[in-house]
Amino acid sequence: MTDKEILDLFKSGQRELAFKEIVNSYSERLYWHVRRFLCSHEDTDDLLQEIFVKIWSSLPSFRGESQLYTWIYRIATNESLNFLQKQKVRAALRFESMSSIIEERIDEDPLMGGDQLQRDLMKAIQRLPSKQRTVFIMRWFDELSYEAISEILGTSVGALKASYHFASEKIKADLKKNLK
Amino acid sequence: METANDILEKIGKPAMGVHEGYFDSLNSRLEAIPSSRTSRPGVWTGVRPYLALAASFAAIVLIGNAVLRDTVKDQSADPFAGIDSYADIISITNPEILYNDPESYFGELSDEDIINYLIESGTRTEHLAYAGEAY
Numbered sequence: 001m002t003d004k005e006i007l008d009l010f011k012s013g014q015r016e017l018a019f020k021e022i023v024n025s026y027s028e029r030l031y032w033h034v035r036r037f038l039c040s041h042e043d044t045d046d047l048l049q050e051i052f053v054k055i056w057s058s059l060p061s062f063r064g065e066s067q068l069y070t071w072i073y074r075i076a077t078n079e080s081l082n083f084l085q086k087q088k089v090r091a092a093l094r095f096e097s098m099s100s101i102i103e104e105r106i107d108e109d110p111l112m113g114g115d116q117l118q119r120d121l122m123k124a125i126q127r128l129p130s131k132q133r134t135v136f137i138m139r140w141f142d143e144l145s146y147e148a149i150s151e152i153l154g155t156s157v158g159a160l161k162a163s164y165h166f167a168s169e170k171i172k173a174d175l176k177k178n179l180k
Numbered sequence: 181m182e183t184a185n186d187i188l189e190k191i192g193k194p195a196m197g198v199h200e201g202y203f204d205s206l207n208s209r210l211e212a213i214p215s216s217r218t219s220r221p222g223v224w225t226g227v228r229p230y231l232a233l234a235a236s237f238a239a240i241v242l243i244g245n246a247v248l249r250d251t252v253k254d255q256s257a258d259p260f261a262g263i264d265s266y267a268d269i270i271s272i273t274n275p276e277i278l279y280n281d282p283e284s285y286f287g288e289l290s291d292e293d294i295i296n297y298l299i300e301s302g303t304r305t306e307h308l309a310y311a312g313e314a315y
């Protein structure tokens with residue numbers, strides 16, 4: 001079912017059916033999107049529940065000014081970044097470093113496949129500044145177009161391209177340092 | 181010379197997994213959100229706006245009454261009148277601390293309260309005494 005059909009279904013009063021279609025279309029995509037930010041299956045599972053609660057409660061106020069999928073991705077991205085910000089503050093108050101917590105998660109995650117180099121790549125991504133990390137995840141992992149990312153994040157395409165460039169250069173430098 | 185993209189392509193996207201059947205159970209849980217959030221409209225739904233309006237009027241009357249009573253109160257009878265005179269010029273966040281033991285006052289704050297305050301006030305970790313590593 002297309003986004004337009006889902007919205008038509010919602011407007012016709014079949015709200016729960018429309019929501020069910022949203023879940024079927026987006027749950028898996030959003031799971032991976034959020035998991036790449038949080039690097040934890042359990043946290044992703046919890047946050048995904050909150051994201052879909054928010055989608056359900058905000059859907060009546062969705063005016064269709066943006067596309068449904070950019071609106072949904074915006075909610076998921078904002079919730080993920082807020083979640084990470086809370087964890088970062090919590091870690092700082094406990095005199096812990098958020099990056100070492102995430103690195104530990106990557107190393108100890110039994111659901112994280114791939115070789116050591118891929119784990120190092122994930123760690124390098126997590127070490128990026130928040131904005132560059134967000135753009136990198138959306139462009140490289142989610143394969144979203146710059147135009148779509150621009151609509152989701154409200155940033156110009158030029159700025160996104162620059163962020164992506166800096167992010168990939170930093171990752172390259174980070175990985176080379178590890179290889180030495 | 182190898183570009184960043186060459187390196188990324190060579191390494192490939194890191195594989196992450198989930199338990200078998202996870203997405204089926206996830207979808208079932210997510211699909212149940214509307215039924216757990218939607219309550220049937222009953223008598224309460226109809227009465228609620230009127231009750232809210234009545235409560236607002238009652239609150240205005242009570243607050244107005246309390247404010248006016250304090251205005252005409254004899255200040256010489258107030259044992260804290262002396263403290264009141266300088267409470268506002270001492271640079272502390274909450275003058276309430278003057279009247280209460282600061283330790284018991286702050287003891288009521290949980291870590292979660294502090295974290296929520298820091299998050300809501302937009303405090304960045306860089307502004308905290310310990311900023312940790314750049315993340």
